[in-house]
Amino acid sequence: MNRHEKAKNFKQVNHSVTKIDALQLALGKDSYVADFVPNDALIVKMLWSPHAHARIKKLDVSRAEKMPGVKAVLWYGNVPRIAHCTAGQGFPEPSPYDTFMFDKKVRFVGDRVAAVAAETEEQALAALEAIKVEYELLKPVFTLDEAMAPGAPVIHDEAEAHVPIPIPYEPKKNLVAHVACEAGSFAEGLKQADFKFDHTYETPYAQHCPIEPYTSMARIAPSGRIEITTSTQVPFHCRRIVAKTLDVPVQKIRVIKPRIGGGFGCKQEILLDDVTAMFALRTGRACLWQFNREETFRTGRTRHPFRIRLQAGVKKDGTITAINMEAINNTGAYGGHGLTVVSCAGSKVLPLYHCENIKFDGKSYYTNLPVAGAYRGFGATQAFFAMESLMDQMAEAIGMDPMKFRQINHIREGEGSPIFAALGEGREGTPMTVGSNALAECIVQGAEAIGWKNRKDWRGKTGRYRRGIGMACLMQGSSIPDIDMGAASIKINDDGSFNLLVGATDLGTGSDTVLAQIAAEELETTTDKMIVYSSDTDLTPFDVGAYASSTTYLSGEAVRKAAAHAKSQILATGAEMLGVLPEEVHCEDSAVVNSDGSKKVTYGDIAKYSLYQKNQYQIIGTASHITKKSPPPFAAHYAEIEVDTWTGFIKVLNYVSTIDCGTAVNPQLAEGQTEGGTLNGISYALTEEYLFDANGRMQNASFADYHIYSMRDRPPLNIILVPSYEETGPFGAKSVSEVSINGAAPAFANALYNATGARVREFPLTPEKVLKAIKAVEGKK
């Protein structure tokens, strides 16, 4: 059977089954962390640093401790000082241990100084006012150039700062990470080129903006254990990191993840839970800490700003002879994800196009600005802006249609890239050849939908409003090979329903539904028979959590294997009940059926038999999964814009977002992921950025001043799922969630050029920037 034909026979997978928690959420039922907080919970508030870089000379909390309603105050003088990393990554982390619960030094505006737990929010806020702090101001570091300069102020001068694995880390130079590789010879490759390029691109700070802010509630269970209910993408990493930070055994902590109100990477970070847990230990009370929106902007995690220098050479026939990417990210005041994000700028971007001579050099630097972390796209977003902008320039230089230039160069099924082997996360990567790849089809279908054949050169365009069409090709990965692990258990109930227990963390993506479909497909039953529980460190098997586009591909395969394990038991018991050999039966429509279809027993009957009647046991399947591959989903994006050459305003007329995510386990949810990622990318490309004052304080920490797209802003979006079949994924699936955010910035930059001849290498493409670039073009005429 042809692989694509296989997908047509699925009964649960590749169907738009209703998202299992959708009605519960639409009705407003208790679902999120804050909905489970008892009315008598203490309220936690933090005193944040008003300075970008300072040493605390004196901190006096004695008045605050005596204020009405105050139950406890935490500061560096009364908590353990344990260097750790807040990034929720595998263990040991490829990130520096450079963070303390509280420290004598503050490193950005929004760093922790002291925390109060009080009976009411008002009392907690009043107590913060009563804390006296004397600072010794230190010279701050705000730019990459300042961070790299010889003799620059050292942001992490504490003795404890170290990385737990052997990778370059030089805090005395503010250097968080350095990774480099070369395949072939860039210098030799450049010599073969007819045209050479050398450009530098800049990308801004941005925030994930989940509508639910970071929220954590901790309390002491009747058993004396610490129970943390938290808005996390990484419950198991949360447990491990809180245990380390508080110096309590992992055994003493339970982390519960209820429904999450969006994350997009920012909740892959342990930013609140050490404090709520410590307050619970100190007070014996339930303690709630919810960031307000301003705190979510200032102290929450952000997207790394990058400076990317891209050099390349191309022959007249369209052969790319050499690429050199020098990517430097600003990781802000703490270094979690600094290395991995800069690595992904190379590893998720450079394999996309054939080139025998590729060089990559990635660095991450500290500054005294907000802390960057994981954000959907994870370095690829920033690097694709550079790569795809340059692809258009190369195409123009050789006089080739930019779509054709991509078509002749992009990676194909069965091909590898030296980059896959060279760039991993804190170690060498994993060699890989690409399996499923429908990029060629994505390019064709997207071009048709946008009307690419009517695209005209900018030089003929006149008038105030000028239209342009631009494109970008993209890839990402599906989980981190050899590092990520997901596990699942599935057990049968009396009526033939199943409890599916997964550590995989649905943060609003619909992964509980997708995993239920995968289990139901394997078990030959229906998705509505699945009761999914995710995730709880006491009750569900381990999973690294929701990041690196891993849940469908990696956790999904763990679920499929666990379901197969349960199925083997169902078949054995069914055969026993039918009085035939296990080889003579198969599963069909929630029943075990003999070979000629004359006898059958339902799953409900099998469950009752196995639980109550004879040779009793619990039918339960369990499995873990790791992967040797990280199959890229591919995408081609196309944008048609209209530029107002008087104001620089870009109006999006049409946006086409194609995606090859293998088998779409739930096409409707896969579309939803693609729509959401695409619009977030559009919003990011056109309007979103952090603005700072001279002291490193973010000036626009609200939705009034940091604009994210609303329903009225939304341009016409055309989402096209292009099927392929990934042999290594569950029922042909690979990832869907991240790749779509990468396209808008380069597609718009290319469309702007196509409209006006203006090339902007820095976004967001605000009217000011666009107008300046247009004027520069007009000036040259």
Added chain:
Amino acid sequence: MTKTDHTVNFTLNGEKKTFATRPDEKLLALLRREGYRGTKYGCGQGTCGACTVLLDGRATYACLLYAMQAEGRAVRTIESAGTFDNPSEFQKQLVAAGAVQCGYCIPGMVMSATALMETEAVLEDEIVKEYMDGNLCRCTGYEKIWVALRKTLDKQAAAPARARRKSSSKGSKK
């Protein structure tokens, strides 16, 4: 809640209620501590719409409104919109369209749409967008929310006039 001598009286989802409050308490905080937790905190700045309730039929940010400002008025929350057995048409359409991702914004969206449907006779796209512009969503790209809403509105527009009048009289907008 610390001890207080203040109370506020308002109609909540059709029932007359009296609550102890303080002059500085926001309506959102009062609702949530009284068990009406479908109304969400998203920004506290009146910008995201997760806390949208109806105040005398008008969509209002409960995070900005002082509880005592609701004195004598009619407040409606998401809890009045539908139940598992009897979800509202928009809730049904949201579920069917796959429009509920993380779902945190959805109760607010439902309340804004309710205000729209009960107030406006003409439901053209521009008017609809005006009503929904104050409700931010970061998951969906608004595509499927839009589809669900448009289907709901078109269904309402096609309904017999008598049913429409009945549904709008539910709104206490006077």
